[in-house]
Amino acid sequence: MEVEGWAVWPRGSCMDSWRIFFTGVGGQGTLLATRILGEAALLTDVQVVVSEIHGMAQRGGVVESAVVMGKVLSPVVSDGEADVLMAFEPLEALRALRKCSAHSLVIANTSPISPFAVSSGKVQYPDVSEMMRTVSGHVGKLIALNARSLARGAGSELAVNMVLLGTLMRQERLPFGREPVETVIKTRTRKPFVEINLEAFDLGFQVV
Amino acid sequence: MHELLGANGGSKRLLLGNQAIVRGALEAGISFATTYPGTPASEIGDNFYRISREIDLYFEYSVNEKVALETAAAAAVSGLRSMCSMKHVGLNVAADALMTLAYVGVKGGLVIVSADDPSLHSSQNEQDNRYYAKLSGLPMLEPANSQEALEMTRAAFTLSESHQIPVLLRTTTRVNHSRGVVTLGTLQPPQRSGSFEKDPFNLVVVPMVGRRLHVELLKKSHNLRAEANHSPFNTASGEGSWGIVTNGVSYNYVVDAIRELKLGDRIQVLKLGMTYPFAAELCLDFLKGLERILVVEELEPFMEEMLKVAAQESGLTLEIRGKEDDLLPRYFEFDPVQIKTAMARFFELDYQPPKVEPGPELPQRPPNLCAGCPHRATYYAVKQALGEGTAIYPTDIGCYTLGLLPPLQTADFLLCMGSSVSSAGGFSKAQDQPVVAFIGDSTFFHSGITGLINAVQNDHNFTLVILDNGTTAMTGQQPHPGVELTVEGPQPPKVDIEAVVRGCGVDQVLVVQPLQVRKTIGSIKEVLEGDENPGVRVIISKSPCPLFERRVTGRKQKVVFKVTEECDMCRRCLDELGCPAFTYCEDEEDCAYIRIDELLCSGCSVCAQMCHAVTPKKKSA
Numbered sequence: 001m002e003v004e005g006w007a008v009w010p011r012g013s014c015m016d017s018w019r020i021f022f023t024g025v026g027g028q029g030t031l032l033a034t035r036i037l038g039e040a041a042l043l044t045d046v047q048v049v050v051s052e053i054h055g056m057a058q059r060g061g062v063v064e065s066a067v068v069m070g071k072v073l074s075p076v077v078s079d080g081e082a083d084v085l086m087a088f089e090p091l092e093a094l095r096a097l098r099k100c101s102a103h104s105l106v107i108a109n110t111s112p113i114s115p116f117a118v119s120s121g122k123v124q125y126p127d128v129s130e131m132m133r134t135v136s137g138h139v140g141k142l143i144a145l146n147a148r149s150l151a152r153g154a155g156s157e158l159a160v161n162m163v164l165l166g167t168l169m170r171q172e173r174l175p176f177g178r179e180p181v182e183t184v185i186k187t188r189t190r191k192p193f194v195e196i197n198l199e200a201f202d203l204g205f206q207v208v
Numbered sequence: 209m210h211e212l213l214g215a216n217g218g219s220k221r222l223l224l225g226n227q228a229i230v231r232g233a234l235e236a237g238i239s240f241a242t243t244y245p246g247t248p249a250s251e252i253g254d255n256f257y258r259i260s261r262e263i264d265l266y267f268e269y270s271v272n273e274k275v276a277l278e279t280a281a282a283a284a285v286s287g288l289r290s291m292c293s294m295k296h297v298g299l300n301v302a303a304d305a306l307m308t309l310a311y312v313g314v315k316g317g318l319v320i321v322s323a324d325d326p327s328l329h330s331s332q333n334e335q336d337n338r339y340y341a342k343l344s345g346l347p348m349l350e351p352a353n354s355q356e357a358l359e360m361t362r363a364a365f366t367l368s369e370s371h372q373i374p375v376l377l378r379t380t381t382r383v384n385h386s387r388g389v390v391t392l393g394t395l396q397p398p399q400r401s402g403s404f405e406k407d408p409f410n411l412v413v414v415p416m417v418g419r420r421l422h423v424e425l426l427k428k429s430h431n432l433r434a435e436a437n438h439s440p441f442n443t444a445s446g447e448g449s450w451g452i453v454t455n456g457v458s459y460n461y462v463v464d465a466i467r468e469l470k471l472g473d474r475i476q477v478l479k480l481g482m483t484y485p486f487a488a489e490l491c492l493d494f495l496k497g498l499e500r501i502l503v504v505e506e507l508e509p510f511m512e513e514m515l516k517v518a519a520q521e522s523g524l525t526l527e528i529r530g531k532e533d534d535l536l537p538r539y540f541e542f543d544p545v546q547i548k549t550a551m552a553r554f555f556e557l558d559y560q561p562p563k564v565e566p567g568p569e570l571p572q573r574p575p576n577l578c579a580g581c582p583h584r585a586t587y588y589a590v591k592q593a594l595g596e597g598t599a600i601y602p603t604d605i606g607c608y609t610l611g612l613l614p615p616l617q618t619a620d621f622l623l624c625m626g627s628s629v630s631s632a633g634g635f636s637k638a639q640d641q642p643v644v645a646f647i648g649d650s651t652f653f654h655s656g657i658t659g660l661i662n663a664v665q666n667d668h669n670f671t672l673v674i675l676d677n678g679t680t681a682m683t684g685q686q687p688h689p690g691v692e693l694t695v696e697g698p699q700p701p702k703v704d705i706e707a708v709v710r711g712c713g714v715d716q717v718l719v720v721q722p723l724q725v726r727k728t729i730g731s732i733k734e735v736l737e738g739d740e741n742p743g744v745r746v747i748i749s750k751s752p753c754p755l756f757e758r759r760v761t762g763r764k765q766k767v768v769f770k771v772t773e774e775c776d777m778c779r780r781c782l783d784e785l786g787c788p789a790f791t792y793c794e795d796e797e798d799c800a801y802i803r804i805d806e807l808l809c810s811g812c813s814v815c816a817q818m819c820h821a822v823t824p825k826k827k828s829a
Binding site for chain 2: 025026035038039042047048049050051052053054060061062071072073074075076077078079080081091092094095097098101114115116117118119120121123125126134138157
């Protein structure tokens with residue numbers, strides 16, 4: 001885990017809009033994470049739009065989604081305009097770097113998932129530390145963590161999304177705290193997984 | 209209880225645009241809904257499907273969009289409020305019915321949802337279906353967010369009934385697949401049954417009836433134009449001497465841009481929610497006194513051209529711009545920076561778009577067929593059966609289109625649903641290479657059967673492989689006429705694919721289980737070598753989608769496969785199968801080996817049948 005280059009949050013404490021961009025690989029639960037954040041915003045009366053793309057992307061391809069809150073209405077996040085990048089996979093963190101600016105907060109899972117070209121031995125997976133250094137050099141703050149191993153510690157590798165949500169909420173940069181997020185996890189995720197999800201969220205929350 | 213039925217009027221929910229459309233229809237007392245699944249419209253039908261099990265609402269997954277629209281039209285003519293939803297290209301399939309239904313009209317409200325897909329997130333083209341409104345003369349509403357999706361759907365039923373004409377609700381992917389906060393209205397119970405009154409001289413469109421109905425349609429259009437000029441969905445706001453005319457999701461980008469560029473006192477915005485018939489008088493009122501107008505709309509200059517015509521007719525000479533000189537592109541969906549940049553250029557403002565890092569070249573991550581997908585096994589078997597030989601592979605629309613990518617590379621030509629079969633026939637008559645076409649089961653029912661009959665009639669010479677995985681997998685496992693696996697257990701199919709194929713006049717029919725690799729290769733070889741018996745040969749490759757099978761049967765996987773030390777690194781598994789569970793690895797001494805990811809392996813055993821170094825083991829819990 002590394003924490004580097006913390007810059008002042010872009011617009012200080014008077015932010016009135018938040019653009020959070022999510023990227024990951026099909027099957028990692030990015031869409032559930034965006035939905036939980038959206039429901040938490042609704043619970044706290046914060047204006048919110050959640051943008052998803054369904055269909056083709058789910059077959060092991062890249063899945064991108066977004067949560068925008070506050071005054072902003074546009075469901076799409078332009079290149080250079082993400083306040084937060086939630087990257088569920090390190091290669092995808094670097095691919096989505098175009099969404100960030102020198103002010104962005106990036107939370108990145110360092111556990112790689114090989115694309116087909118890599119797993120078939122055609123090309124090499126880029127060095128993770130190197131990629132994280134590149135990301136770190138272009139953004140305000142990077143929190144890189146092995147969310148997969150934390151999720152495993154909570155009881156399921158599938159809870160990477162909950163770990164990353166926990167880490168995001170610890171940064172206290174959104175217009176609501178951890179409680180509404182935990183409430184939504186309790187009411188909106190599948191019963192047998194609620195305990196694991198809450199534990200994973202908490203393990204992510206411990207990461208600073 | 210379904211989440212869209214449980215919530216009270218006045219409460220707030222975070223709803224997908226597609227869910228909001230369903231809720232709006234329920235608040236209008238919808239009784240009858242049809243669809244053929246297609247992204248980005250699929251969730252509309254899927255929600256109706258579940259809701260129809262709880263309330264007295266008739267819903268069906270129709271065989272294709274034309275059938276869906278004709279079925280819904282009958283309900284609407286019988287006085288029931290009805291909805292027919294589809295993706296944009298689905299409306300091409302339904303267009304024949306649409307054009308004349310516009311003449312015939314309806315009694316109960318009929319709302320036709322066309323879900324367009326700018327940027328082609330999951331489509332073969334990004335056609336702008338607003339032109340269908342103009343072509344057919346039907347009124348059209350275009351929501352900008354989930355709240356409007358609900359309100360416009362509800363209002364569309366009233367509009368449809370009061371003018372006795374179907375209404376088009378045209379959305380784009382960003383509206384269908386965005387979740388927004390929606391304040392709900394009150395549910396209305398569905399009407400139990402409709403009644404049909406015979407009226408052949410208005411409902412049977414022979415030429416003499418059609419002539420009269422066309423004139424009637426133009427009268428309705430005239431009245432609807434007055435409605436558009438006063439529609440609550442067409443609103444002007446802001447102040448200043450510049451103007452923007454916009455619609456749908458683009459409205460959000462415009463509002464954000466005005467706030468961020470601090471133009472609140474300089475730009476007026478006209479947002480059109482009812483975009484056809486064109487609200488010309490309203491627009492002219494808006495134009496008067498303004499200096500210059502930017503039209504912000506995705507895809508084609510639909511509003512821009514109508515606005516220019518209206519301005520010319522009333523002698524206005526102000527500058528109206530949109531798609532010319534690449535100010536705004538006619539392709540792909542917009543994004544906020546693009547709109548700010550275009551506004552800055554047109555209104556001569558100071559704005560610097562954010563600097564974007566080009567980023568290094570990275571390994572791509574294209575979607576792939578899932579581990580255990582029977583399509584992979586079929587493609588492998590066909591290529592093995594062809595040996596050194598080659599063939600042209602016309603393909604079709606579904607998960608199996610992913611056979612396009614290496615290492616399978618079993619896709620050479622594709623236009624639309626059903627084109628595999630008909631184009632295979634064309635190729636067989638136009639050139640000498642053998643032709644092996646692929647089509648999925650749901651796509652075969654949708655529009656493959658007609659092409660097959662045509663091929664038999666005209667003595668085409670090709671092999672058609674029907675990839676029968678027992679469901680409409682790509683769009684979320686919706687049922688089709690040949691479904692056998694259900695939550696209640698296996699059942700005989702309502703329509704048997706083999707019987708259909710034989711009924712179409714095909715004599716050479718073979719059914720294979722593609723997960724039995726050697727047997728399948730052998731059987732396919734026999735069929736392909738049957739060149740001395742030219743004609744249409746059909747191979748039905750039948751094995752359920754593993755994701756669907758697991759969901760429906762709840763069966764737990766017991767076996768996974770592993771690579772043993774006998775592996776000689778021949779790489780055939782990587783180079784010929786391309787299963788995502790396989791990984792090429794190197795140990796600390798740079799020694800290469802191949803590993804199967806236990807989490808991904810679905811236990812299909814295809815790899816074990818092609819390689820002695822792959823063996824089964826018990827799946828750890």
